[in-house]
Amino acid sequence: MGVIMLDFIIYALIAGISVAIVAGPLGAFVVWRRMAYFGDTLAHSALLGIALGILFDINLSLAVVLCCVALALGLVAMQRQHWIATDTLLGIMAHSALSLGLVAISLLDNVRIDLQAYLFGDLLAITPEDLKWILLGGIAVLAAIYWLWKPLLAITINEELAQVEGIQVARYRLALMLLIAMVIAGAMKLVGVLLITSLLIMPAAAARRISATPEQMAIFASMLGSIAVVGGIALSWFADTPAGPSVVVCALLIFLLIFFAPRARA
């Protein structure tokens, strides 16, 4: 029993650190481009992806990614109309997706689902199969970020300028959404759909104060996120607290520590 539990903790740690490393640079983009609410909307739709995945019997991580991407594309299409502002639209989509997911899951009466685990994360939910997907997906996302880094920075600085300078803005914006969707799928089991965005924005926001370049901010965000994940898992393990909120509380402590630390003088 003890040995099996230890296995799960190691899975959770590896999965959590992998997700945090990937979430660092993506979280920086979410902060720079003011996409926090957008990220939240995507995360809320993850639960709908789970329900649909069970319904159609496909890989759940894949179902979540597909659902997030469909929502992101729907949002882009909806933004073309001008009678509802984007934040209202995001609010409608976030809560509709979450509610649709909850309703759909309650209708799947032949499967038992630990809803609490999906909403707030579960330390023991990561299976070796999940871990394999998280590691493969994580490496793919990191490689993509490395490859797309300069154009992504360019469209973040100014989309029109980037477009005039010959960068396919729409393509890179879509790529960024896809990468965020993949991180959400990876982080979902550990921290839960309601709290995923905090893993993106809190380490990045904390890293801002100690960074002088975009690259530094991305790397520091990965490091701070990893510390928060390890701290959160430890807290969850020893105090039997829910995994997601424990990670977020650790991220908050790191953020506050850096925010109120006296500034080093050069």
Added chain:
Amino acid sequence: MSNPDLARLDSVSLRFGNKSVLNNVNLPLHNDCITTLIGPNGAGKSSLVKVLLGLVKPTEGSVWTKPGLRIGYMPQKIQIDRTLPLSVKRFLQIPYGYKLDDIEAALASVGATQLIDYSIHDLSGGEMQRTLLARALLRNPDLLVLDEPVQGVDINGQTELYRLITDIRKERQCGVLMISHDLHLVMSSTDHVVCLNKHICCSGHPEAVSADPAYIELFGASHASTLALYNHHHNHSHDMHGNVVEGDCCGGDHA
């Protein structure tokens, strides 16, 4: 011809829904020539530039650009979120990774060498405009497109920026298209003025335009009289929405 076309708008019209933004605009752009676009707020100046840059598709008409044309664009203003730590050097490097020598040369040509290690968030209005101009120059452009290049700059700085633009054009013999809403300030630094109010009201040499009835109609006689004193009958006028309500648009050169 010594001034071959760099780019041309052919009968360009632009509408957003029922709102007409540009109406049948023809505009050729030549190298070694500064063209200034003037007009009141909402006249479609920025929209015209966006059509030229390919950022907005015209509803009717077409845009022709010389094959391989390199455009250096200086937007009206850019807002970079303060959470993005970015030095002037990095801002100029992204995304094409220009060499440090080139970056220093570009900054030197806009008189802003000292800014290289500054954070982009600490720049004043004038410093930001110079940095944006340096970025446009780094592309070694055939055509510089400047949307209100002196916005947020004090009067002395404005004169200096216009002088700088004149120098750059003289040195590089590139074409320049800039937007301004003050003809007086750009008088001495422009070769060709286009007065826009959804359609081209008049165009030509700055002195001629400032005396043109269509210009006086748009900007008021007192504004124009300090420059030129002759006057004649308007051949058309504008309603509240800037549409021509009588007569025909002069369109061509008055010069």
